[in-house]
Amino acid sequence: MTNPFSGGAPVKEVIVTGDIFRLSAGGGSGNQDRNISWLHALLKFPIFAATGTYPGLLRHDNSPLKCSDIYDAAGLRPSLSAWAELSAAFPKNVSERYASLFQGKIVVGFELSNAMCAALTEWDVPYICILTHPVRFLDDIAFAVSTNISGIHQGLAKLCMREAICFEHAGFITAYFASRRRSADRADFRLFAAQTHDDRSLFRDGAIVSQDWIGEKLVALYKPDDVVAFKHHPLKRSAEVFEKVKNRCANTYETSANVYSLLSDPNLSDVITVSSSVGVEAKYFGKNVTYLHKPFVAPLYRNDTSAVGDFMSCGTNLLSADFWRILLSTFVPVSDLDGHQHIYRPDLLRATLNQDWNFGEIYADFIVQSSPLGRVMAHPSVWARLKNKLMRQIRRS
DSSP: OBOSSTTOOBOOEEEEEEOTTOOOTTSOSOTTHHHHHHHHHHHHHHHHHHHSSOOEEOOGGGOSSOHHHHHHHTTOOSSHHHHHHHHHOOOHHHHHHHHTTTTTEEEEEESOOHHHHHHHHHTTOOEEEEEEOSOOOSSSOOEEEEESOHHHHHHHHHTOOOTHHHHHHHHHHHHHHHTTOOOOOSOOEEEEEOOOTTOGGGEETTEEOOHHHHHHHHHHHOOTTOOEEEEOBTTBOOHHHHHHHHHHOTTEEEOOSOHHHHHTOTTEEEEEESSOHHHHHHGGGTOEEEESSOOSOOOBOTTOOOOTTOOEEEETGGGSHHHHHHHHTTTSOOOOOOOOOOOOOTTHHHHHHTOOTTGGGTTTHHHHHTSHHHHHHTSSSHHHHHHHHHHHHHHHO
């Protein structure tokens, strides 16, 4: 079938890819290959069941164009700052070299960059961009999806989850910690949820927001007598920012408490973050949020007013063949809807990705916190990962 974009080439293949030019904190290439392979494995059968053809796979390690090729063409040396610049917009010579990889394809991409989405639209290539949903406390990982095609967007809007689900889950988590909280006789406090230093949500005008900028913004928001709980990101400490806040507010302390125990605390007055998903989650616990920069993405839900390009909260619907039958029917022949629901088990996607964002501590957290070993294992280390795996097993038993 023909691409509905004006002048578009006939669509011949669905291909799963991602931000293949994303670099690691050390400047290494292929940073997203693992996540691209994970998404491809999840969607391989549903897309085959819908279209009769398995989707292709494009990672950095099998791409005809490597990171070095693209960065060289852009006149950049591979680095985090160069990645931020390249993520904002592709130079013309980069766009020309890259476009041929996607002609005649529907691109299903994991965390596609803004530059990539803009370029695909310019090249008349349909895309479906998939993110892990910023609300991480549901029964399992959920997904947020956007597209540059009106017909696909209309399908996404119909396949959205209800936002009420997030409030309901937050209610259970709040109840869980309320029954275990020993005393409410404590001072009101404010929470700062830190971010890793190399997350793409920190990109601003083609550059990465600096730790100095974050510290200065925070100091302006806090009053000297504020009590501040400083929550480092599990993967990266923000010591420089912590010291700036501590110098401003003497009652600032580092906390290793589970972030959901903090969000559900009745004495928490508000949350400040640069761009962390914790800010999106805080809404469902009734907390006010201030972003120093912006949320990486705040997906919309069923019945929300939306437009093409908006991220829609699709839960785990994309694991079903019917999801792809509905979205891809404009482009390729698809089989009939069969109403079959995908396999469901709590934590299944978390287990496949080997990532739980500390959700593993919930519903078994009192066992961990009541033991000396639990206090040690609360730090971001190999012990914490072992603890989370143990907690998942306890919940399932």
